[in-house]
Amino acid sequence: MKYKLLLVDDDPDIVDILSFNLRKEGFEIKTAANGKLALDVLKDFAPDLVLLDIMMPVMDGLQCCRELRKDSKFENVSILFLTAKGDEDTHIAALDLGGDDFVEKPVSVKVLLSRIKALIRRKISPLTSEGNNEILSFDTLTINPMKMEVQYLDKKPEFAKKEFLLLYLLASNPGRVFKREEILDKIWGKDIIVGDRTIDVHVRKLREKLDDSFIKTIKGVGYKFEA
Numbered sequence: 001m002k003y004k005l006l007l008v009d010d011d012p013d014i015v016d017i018l019s020f021n022l023r024k025e026g027f028e029i030k031t032a033a034n035g036k037l038a039l040d041v042l043k044d045f046a047p048d049l050v051l052l053d054i055m056m057p058v059m060d061g062l063q064c065c066r067e068l069r070k071d072s073k074f075e076n077v078s079i080l081f082l083t084a085k086g087d088e089d090t091h092i093a094a095l096d097l098g099g100d101d102f103v104e105k106p107v108s109v110k111v112l113l114s115r116i117k118a119l120i121r122r123k124i125s126p127l128t129s130e131g132n133n134e135i136l137s138f139d140t141l142t143i144n145p146m147k148m149e150v151q152y153l154d155k156k157p158e159f160a161k162k163e164f165l166l167l168y169l170l171a172s173n174p175g176r177v178f179k180r181e182e183i184l185d186k187i188w189g190k191d192i193i194v195g196d197r198t199i200d201v202h203v204r205k206l207r208e209k210l211d212d213s214f215i216k217t218i219k220g221v222g223y224k225f226e227a
Helices: 012-024 035-041 061-070 088-096 109-121 161-171 180-188 196-209
Strands: 004-008 028-032 049-052 078-083 101-104 141-144 149-152 215-218 222-225
Touching: 004 012, 004 035, 012 028, 012 109, 028 035, 035 049, 035 061, 049 061, 049 109, 061 078, 061 088, 078 109, 088 101, 088 196, 101 109, 141 161, 161 180, 161 196, 161 222, 180 196, 180 222, 196 215
Parallel strands: 004 028, 004 049, 049 078, 078 101
Antiparallel strands: 141 149, 215 222
């Protein structure tokens, strides 16, 4: 299977180098020089992954990611941020908007390829790949893994892919405490390097969309779900 990748960067040298190496690895590549042009490309191109720079003219990568995640047809597209702006606030903002991983420039082509391949390997929901497709029903909450839908009271709040997977993981085992390391492994995988703050951001988003009482913090250990 030939995977499709959209490369969005305003540096033509980086675009040329990465396009050459990605095509050698068998990827079908489209490119764009800023977020606005990327959104135009996406009208006729359905990538498996978007490699997205942050600092670009016209529309930066964060705004592009925000627009992408508004469109349900791109909810399962992986987004890998590639940027020289590596401060913690930018990192958290990128993940908060729906990014799946974050790589700082400069990065070797070999390392970048490994991160891209890791994300694509996890493109299929781990819920489905493990054969766990059970619909979870509680008094006020229903979670459907096949449709990746949540019904809470009379609402259907929208969740980014990782938010949904985290919610399903915790809700599949009510009362069980998941250590942070286990959550990172099951949701992001051993190949993806993210920090503890990433989990905190996703839990905060879940609590904003659902009742605070569902997800409990076990200080110094991790999290558990209580219905």
